[in-house]
Amino acid sequence: xxxQHDKLLLQTAQHLGLTFLSLLLAMAVGIPLGxxxxxxxxxxxxxxxxxxxxxxxxxxxxLGFMIPAFGIGATPAIxxxxxxxxxxxxxxxxxxxxxxxxxxxxxxxALGMNKSQRLFKVELPLAMPVIIAGVRTAAVxxxxxxxxxxxxxxxxxxxxxFGGISLNNTNMILAGALPAALLAILIDLGIGYLQRxxxxxxxYALYLVVVTGIATTLFILWPSGTExxxxxxxxEFMGRQDGDxxxxxxxxxxxxxxxxxxxxxxxxxxxxxxDVISGYSTDGRVKEHDFxxxxxxxxxxxxxxxxxxxxxxxxxxxxxxxxxLNLLSGKINDSVMASLNHKADILNQxxxxxxxxxxxxxxLYKPSRDG
Numbered sequence: 001x002x003x004q005h006d007k008l009l010l011q012t013a014q015h016l017g018l019t020f021l022s023l024l025l026a027m028a029v030g031i032p033l034g035x036x037x038x039x040x041x042x043x044x045x046x047x048x049x050x051x052x053x054x055x056x057x058x059x060x061x062x063l064g065f066m067i068p069a070f071g072i073g074a075t076p077a078i079x080x081x082x083x084x085x086x087x088x089x090x091x092x093x094x095x096x097x098x099x100x101x102x103x104x105x106x107x108x109x110a111l112g113m114n115k116s117q118r119l120f121k122v123e124l125p126l127a128m129p130v131i132i133a134g135v136r137t138a139a140v141x142x143x144x145x146x147x148x149x150x151x152x153x154x155x156x157x158x159x160x161x162f163g164g165i166s167l168n169n170t171n172m173i174l175a176g177a178l179p180a181a182l183l184a185i186l187i188d189l190g191i192g193y194l195q196r197x198x199x200x201x202x203x204y205a206l207y208l209v210v211v212t213g214i215a216t217t218l219f220i221l222w223p224s225g226t227e228x229x230x231x232x233x234x235x236e237f238m239g240r241q242d243g244d245x246x247x248x249x250x251x252x253x254x255x256x257x258x259x260x261x262x263x264x265x266x267x268x269x270x271x272x273x274x275d276v277i278s279g280y281s282t283d284g285r286v287k288e289h290d291f292x293x294x295x296x297x298x299x300x301x302x303x304x305x306x307x308x309x310x311x312x313x314x315x316x317x318x319x320x321x322x323x324x325l326n327l328l329s330g331k332i333n334d335s336v337m338a339s340l341n342h343k344a345d346i347l348n349q350x351x352x353x354x355x356x357x358x359x360x361x362x363x364l365y366k367p368s369r370d371g
Contacts, residue, residue: 004175012179014155018074018146019187022081023139030086030138031131034093035119044094051087059084059148060263067152067264071273072232077146077154084145085138092134096127132195136188143184147176153232153258153268162261163235172239230275231257232265237278244278246300266291281334284342306337331362 037044059080066076100123108122124131150158157176164172237243238259247253255276260268262278266285269277279286281293308325315322332340340358343349359365 008160008175008179011155011157011159011176012183014149015143015146015157015180015183018077018081018149018154018156019139019142019183022078022142022146023085023135025078025082026085026089026138027135029082030089030134031093033086034090034131035097037090038094038097041098048087048091048094051090054083055087057083059145060151063148063152064264064267067267067273068271071271072153072258072260072264072268074149074154076152077149077156081142081145081149085142088134088137088141089131090134092130092137093127096130097123099130100126129195132191136191139187139191140184143180143187147180150235150259151261152264153260155259159235159259163239163259166234166236167239169239229255230273231255231277232260232268232274233257233278234262234265235259242301250298250300282337282341284338284340284345287338287342288346306332327364331364 033047037047062080062083063076066079070076070079104122104126105118108118113121146154146156147158147161149156150162157180160172160176161180164170164174164176233244238257240246241249244255244257247255257276258274265274265277266279266283266289268274269291270285270289279291285291286293308328310321310325336358340354343354344351356365
């Protein structure tokens with residue numbers, strides 16, 4: 001329980017780090033861009049359109065696109081969160097500045113203010129409530145999307161959520177989902193409170209967030225030191241005795257693995273971001289990338305045998321089916337299964353063609369009576 005408590009605190013800190021750092025970067029990009037398009041209004045629709053299109057890209061797809069360029073870890077997650085936070089910040093900055101009463105700006109000009117003075121002393125202060133509303137929206141969005149950072153080993157509360165889904169563990173799901181929801185509410189209320197407290201309180205809060213973001217970046221999201229072996233395991237593998245727990249207790253291996261989705265794990269290993277991964281020896285990607293399957297000489301992994309399971313009513317209806325299936329006994333081992341999966345998943349061959357070729361090679365193929 002103590003280890004799970006410590007893990008929850010660490011993942012909460014990682015989640016806050018991902019959220020705040022990406023939000024600060026989005027503000028650093030979005031607010032100046034919103035100011036720029038308020039001065040070049042013909043560019044407003046194209047810029048807002050591009051930001052809107054970027055926000056509609058599915059999160060998992062966006063993270064997948066970034067792995068070749070940025071690898072795995074916090075970097076691709078922060079860039080993805082930055083992209084998702086841009087639209088509300090740019091749009092609200094533009095709306096807030098263009099919504100300032102023209103008579104007020106004309107009065108400022110009449111008082112001798114130049115464009116820069118008018119912007120910082122008149123327009124931005126008047127537009128600040130609208131801009132802060134956009135920041136609040138972006139912050140809540142980022143808290144939710146940051147849970148997907150666990151797919152690329154960025155940490156955060158998503159590790160509990162997706163680990164619980166993999167293990168069918170409701171308590172694990174709630175352990176990640178409830179703190180994430182609470183963080184979203186608290187951040188939204190906190191920004192609203194600072195907005196009402198005045199400019200001085202907001203300035204101090206911004207300094208605190210910057211310092212917190214830098215500290216989190218240095219010590220949590222990108223921890224110091226390098227591992228001799230960079231390991232990456234799925235959430236399911238992390239929570240099983242025939243997995244990371246067994247590697248620690250039986251082999252004494254403490255690899256400090258990154259937790260990520262198997263959808264990107266093989267790709268990360270192929271591109272050199274990981275040295276050791278969990279996987280299935282029958283996976284077609286093992287054959288495609290010529291991965292070496294390590295020998296389990298201490299037998300922490302039980303044999304995983306696949307067998308056809310057929311309803312008795314089906315066997316009664318098709319009396320020759322049982323004998324036909326029994327002909328496959330002893331014909332399929334790990335290497336054969338990996339080859340068949342490779343043809344299906346990598347070469348995109350049809351299941352019918354794969355089965356036909358296999359049966360022909362095994363001398364079991366009989367043409368259909370229907371031709």
